[in-house]
Amino acid sequence: MKEQSSILIIDDERVVRDSLTKWFEEDGYIVGSAANAADALRLLQEQKWQIILLDIRMPGMDGIELQPRIKQVDPSALIIFITAHASVDTAVQALKAGAFDYVTKPIDPDYLSHLITNAIKQRNLQSENLKLKEQVAEFSKADEIVGDSPQMKKVFEMINTVAVTDTTAMIRGESGTGKELIARAIHSNSGRRYFPIITINCGALPEGILESELFGHERGAFTGAQYRRKGKLELADGGTLFLDEVGNIGMKTQMDLLRVIETKQFSRVGGNEIISVDFRVICATNKDLEEAVRAGTFREDLYYRLNVFSINIPPLRERKSDILVLADYFLKKYGQAMGKTIETLSPEAKDVLVQYNWPGNVRELENAIERAMVVGKPPCIRPQDLPFQLSEKNAMPVSGSLASMEKIHIVNVLEQNNWNISRSAEILQIDRVTLYNKIQKFGLKKP
Amino acid sequence: MPPVIHIIDAIPLSTRDRESILHSLHQIFGVSVVLSNKQIDIQKAFDTGRNQHNSTALLSQLLRHEIGKTDKIIALVGVDLFIPILTYVFGEAQLSGPAAIVSSHRLANRFYGMEDDVILHRERLEKEIVHEIGHTFGLKHCRQFECVMRSSTYVEEIDVKHLHFCAECRTLFQQFINDLYDSQG
Numbered sequence: 001m002k003e004q005s006s007i008l009i010i011d012d013e014r015v016v017r018d019s020l021t022k023w024f025e026e027d028g029y030i031v032g033s034a035a036n037a038a039d040a041l042r043l044l045q046e047q048k049w050q051i052i053l054l055d056i057r058m059p060g061m062d063g064i065e066l067q068p069r070i071k072q073v074d075p076s077a078l079i080i081f082i083t084a085h086a087s088v089d090t091a092v093q094a095l096k097a098g099a100f101d102y103v104t105k106p107i108d109p110d111y112l113s114h115l116i117t118n119a120i121k122q123r124n125l126q127s128e129n130l131k132l133k134e135q136v137a138e139f140s141k142a143d144e145i146v147g148d149s150p151q152m153k154k155v156f157e158m159i160n161t162v163a164v165t166d167t168t169a170m171i172r173g174e175s176g177t178g179k180e181l182i183a184r185a186i187h188s189n190s191g192r193r194y195f196p197i198i199t200i201n202c203g204a205l206p207e208g209i210l211e212s213e214l215f216g217h218e219r220g221a222f223t224g225a226q227y228r229r230k231g232k233l234e235l236a237d238g239g240t241l242f243l244d245e246v247g248n249i250g251m252k253t254q255m256d257l258l259r260v261i262e263t264k265q266f267s268r269v270g271g272n273e274i275i276s277v278d279f280r281v282i283c284a285t286n287k288d289l290e291e292a293v294r295a296g297t298f299r300e301d302l303y304y305r306l307n308v309f310s311i312n313i314p315p316l317r318e319r320k321s322d323i324l325v326l327a328d329y330f331l332k333k334y335g336q337a338m339g340k341t342i343e344t345l346s347p348e349a350k351d352v353l354v355q356y357n358w359p360g361n362v363r364e365l366e367n368a369i370e371r372a373m374v375v376g377k378p379p380c381i382r383p384q385d386l387p388f389q390l391s392e393k394n395a396m397p398v399s400g401s402l403a404s405m406e407k408i409h410i411v412n413v414l415e416q417n418n419w420n421i422s423r424s425a426e427i428l429q430i431d432r433v434t435l436y437n438k439i440q441k442f443g444l445k446k447p
Numbered sequence: 448m449p450p451v452i453h454i455i456d457a458i459p460l461s462t463r464d465r466e467s468i469l470h471s472l473h474q475i476f477g478v479s480v481v482l483s484n485k486q487i488d489i490q491k492a493f494d495t496g497r498n499q500h501n502s503t504a505l506l507s508q509l510l511r512h513e514i515g516k517t518d519k520i521i522a523l524v525g526v527d528l529f530i531p532i533l534t535y536v537f538g539e540a541q542l543s544g545p546a547a548i549v550s551s552h553r554l555a556n557r558f559y560g561m562e563d564d565v566i567l568h569r570e571r572l573e574k575e576i577v578h579e580i581g582h583t584f585g586l587k588h589c590r591q592f593e594c595v596m597r598s599s600t601y602v603e604e605i606d607v608k609h610l611h612f613c614a615e616c617r618t619l620f621q622q623f624i625n626d627l628y629d630s631q632g
Contacts, residue, residue, distance in 0.1 A: 019503060019530040025542055027598060028587040082532075106497075106534045110600035 005120050006030040008049035010040045010066070011082060012058045016105070020053065023109075024116075037061035037069070044073045050123045051116060056083045056090060056102075067097050076126060078119045082107075133194065145181050146329045149319035155182070155311060162309045163189035168261070170246075170306055171284040173313030176361030179284035180244060182311060186282055187240040195239030198232045198279075203245030211253050211269060215260075218271035233266060236279040246306065247287030247298060258302045281306065316358040316365065323353050326362060330369035331381070338373055344380045352383045384416045407442045410435075419446045448631065450517040452476065452580060453483040455509075458525040458551055464569050471573050475611060476580065477624075485512045487522050494529070502528040502539040502548055509546040517627055519583045520546050521576060527552040537575050537599065540582035547579035554602060571605045581616070584623050589616050 007029050009020045017033040024031045032049065034040035037060060043049070052070060056063040063081055070077055081094040081102035094102045100119050103112065147155070162169050163186045171179045180199065187197040200213060212222075216231030232241065243249075249257065260266045265276050283306050292298035316323060327345060335342055345353070349372075358364055368387055376385035410428065417423045425435040438444075452472055456465065465482070472480040492504040505522060514520050521540075528536050528550040537554070540547035554571040556563050577595045589596035594613035599605045612620060 013531070015503070015531045019532045022539070022542065023530070023533070026540075026582055026588055105532060106529065107532055108600075109533045109536065112533065113598065113600050 004028070004030050005051070005123075006032070006047070006049045007051045007053065007116070008040065008043060009033040009053045010037075010058075010063070011053070011055040012036060013055070016055070016082070023112075027113075027116075029116075037066045040066065041069060041073065044070060044077075048074060049077060051100075051119050052077050052079045054079050054081055054099075056081050056094065064093060064097060067094075067099065071098065076123070076130075078123050080115065080119060145178065145185055146326050147319070147322045148325045149314075149321045151314045151319045152322060155313060158309075158311045159185050160189065162186055162311070164191070165309075166190075166192075166280050168281045168283075168306055168308045170308070170310045171282065171313065172310060173284075173286060174315045174361055175286050176363030177313040177315060178362050179286075179313060180242065182313060183240070183242045183244075183282045183284060187242075187280075190240070190280070192239045192280055195237070196235060197240040197242055198236040199242040199244060200232050201244045203248035207250040207253055210249065211256065214253070214257065215266055215269050217269035220270065222270065229268075231268065233260060233277050233279065234275060237277045238279070240280045240282055243281065243283040245285060245287075246283035247285040247289055247292055249298075251297075251299070254299045254302050258299065258305060261302075261305055316361045320354055323358070323365065324350055326365055327353055327369055330366050331373070334370050334373040340373055340376075341378050342373060342376055342381060346380045346382045348383045349381045349386060352386055384418070387416075406438075407444075410438055410442065411444060414439075414444070414446075448515060448517065450478050450519060450627070451515060452478060452480045453485070453512075453514055453518060453520040454480065455483050455485055455487060455520065455522040457487060457489060458523050460523065464572070467569055468573055468576060471610060472576065472580070475577055476584075476620075483512075483520065485520075487524075489524060489526055493526075497529055498527075499529040499535065500524070500526045502530050502536050502550075505548050506539055506541065506546050509548065510541075514545060518545065519580055521580055521583075522546075522548045523572070523576070524548065524550050525552055526550060537605075538579040540579040542582050542587070543585040544583055547583050549575045549579050554605070559602070567606070570610065571602060574605050574608055574610055575599075577610060581612070581620070584620055586612075586616055586619055586623075589613060591615070 007024050009017050009024075009031065010033070011017050011020075012035055014035070017035065021031045021033055032043050032047075034043055036058060040054075054063040054066065054070070058066075061069075067079055070079060078100040079098070081090075081099050082105060083090050083094075083102055084105045090102070100122065101115060103115065145152075145156070147153075159182060169183075169186055171182050173179050183199075184197060187193060200210075202210060205213060212229070212231070214231050214233055216229050216234055243257075256266070260277075261281055264278060265274050267274060289298055289303055289307070293300050293303050316326075324345070327350075331342065331345065334340075353365070353368075360367075369381075371387050372381045372385040376382065410424075413424045413427050417427065421432055421435055425432045428435065430438075454468070454472075460468070469480050469482070487505055487508045489500060489505065491508070492500045492502075494501050505524070505528070509520050509522055512520060528539070528548065530536055530539060535553060536550075538547065538549035549572065551568070551572050552558065554575065555568050574595055578599075581596050586596050588598040589612075591597060591613040592607055593609045594616055595608050595611055596613070596616045597604070597608050599608065611617075
């Protein structure tokens with residue numbers, strides 16, 4: 001027998017409701033019927049209906065008026081209009097309004113049967129597509145943010161809280177803490193996830209170019225503008241605009257950006273056409289924006305517009321328990337990518353990682369593990385595979401002469417490379433003769 | 448008491464067709480099948496606007512006849528039937544109810560401009576009668592192409608079907624009969 005698909009019939013004529021109900025019940029569908037818009041909306045609140053047969057002409061609210069209300073309640077419902085007198089106008093109106101199809105009374109039973117079968121197929125494909133997208137999103141989510149510390153658990157909670165809203169979010173954290181990953185996580189958990197997230201690195205572009213990047217430009221807007229170009233704001237329509245290093249935006253662009261965020265309208269550089277866009281703003285900075293506001297280099301009104309919901313990502317040194325979790329994750333990631341069977345870190349290597357203070361945060365840790373995977377050998381990563389050493393003997397002094405620091409650094413590199421002169425010279429970016437000279441000068445000996 | 452199927456022949460059928468139908472129904476449903484002398488007023492269901500007969504109106508007439516609590520009653524008519532929302536129907540039944548109606552009008556080859564075929568016409572009629580009575584026993588449309596409970600919206604589809612239930616529909620029908628006997632103690 002067929003799966004229990006559901007059909008809601010909305011028609012003011014009782015005879016139409018009854019005969020269609022009977023027809024569809026014999027086909028094994030769950031059938032509901034409503035004589036007017038109010039009853040229909042009540043039934044839609046009570047349960048989901050896959051297909052909705054909707055009479056165009058009804059007293060009170062007609063089918064064309066009711067359709068957007070139905071879509072508000074259930075955007076995935078497929079609507080088929082029923083009309084007594086087919087006209088091109090009616091058909092166009094119905095289809096423009098997003099209907100799946102329309103039928104004219106009386107309906108040919110064979111046509112109705114095929115129409116419903118096709119509608120159910122379409123609906124199933126839509127749900128399947130959505131499920132697959134969600135599965136893909138789950139996979140990609142798992143690949144992104146890693147952390148088990150109480151601080152990161154709080155960050156995850158904040159991501160979940162803000163993702164479902166359309167609020168502007170400000171992500172703050174030191175360089176290398178993964179601010180862009182957090183922005184992507186918010187986007188991919190939001191209702192805008194099937195639209196793009198457009199990233200713009202505000203710190204990397206001079207003011208004039210940033211303006212053109214954001215707003216686009218018309219042909220001839222400036223020398224070299226040979227073609228019309230869409231800006232990032234237009235590309236982000238429906239999705240999310242991620243403004244990285246937002247603290248670096250110049251004063252003029254700050255003013256333009258504030259206006260766009262407030263009105264969701266703008267014009268391309270050199271153009272007059274008003275373009276309306278719908279996007280959510282997420283921004284990130286490692287600057288002290290409050291200080292910038294006090295110093296007058298960042299507009300206070302823009303600051304308040306952007307700083308609605310703030311997420312602070314703690315530096316890695318403040319969440320030591322995440323270091324090994326992250327290291328393990330990167331170990332697996334690069335192990336797979338390089339086809340290497342190194343699955344663990346030696347206890348000594350773990351100690352080294354935990355003791356280090358990671359000024360470059362997660363990015364530095366990832367680079368360290370990637371490098372260790374290149375030089376390391378199975379079955380595990382050892383301290384000498386890591387790009388730094390933290391033994392007391394070779395710890396870099398906080399102060400001291402340039403010569404003493406040079407000596408310690410050379411010893412570290414030599415030990416990490418088992419006193420392989422060629423490899424050590426390569427890492428130190430000096431030739432082998434110079435390295436031999438320095439070994440002699442500092443009186444270094446292979447242990 | 449086992450159910451009885453009452454047939455009102457308003458076509459009227461040839462003796463050969465009538466006997467074949469009575470025999471087939473008895474074989475398939477395993478219950479008594481009787482020709483009824485009850486009447487329906489077909490003209491009352493005529494719709495001048497559509498030049499067809501309203502199937503639901505005829506079904507309402509059938510419901511006024513007194514029959515046993517678990518009995519089924521089916522009218523066979525020669526006129527073209529419709530329900531208001533559809534251009535035509537081959538028949539109509541009450542799902543898990545007592546009444547059904549079947550039209551032979553669109554089952555004849557001459558309706559499609561072809562030479563009549565008495566045997567094919569009888570086979571189509573038998574299949575549609577079994578199909579509509581199947582609904583009165585609670586059976587819904589079946590996905591099996593050859594099952595008599597497969598939905599048919601044109602005659603060629605009726606020709607593809609066989610004059611019997613698929614295994615699943617047969618089980619469902621048997622379950623219905625067993626439940627009926629159980630409820631009667």
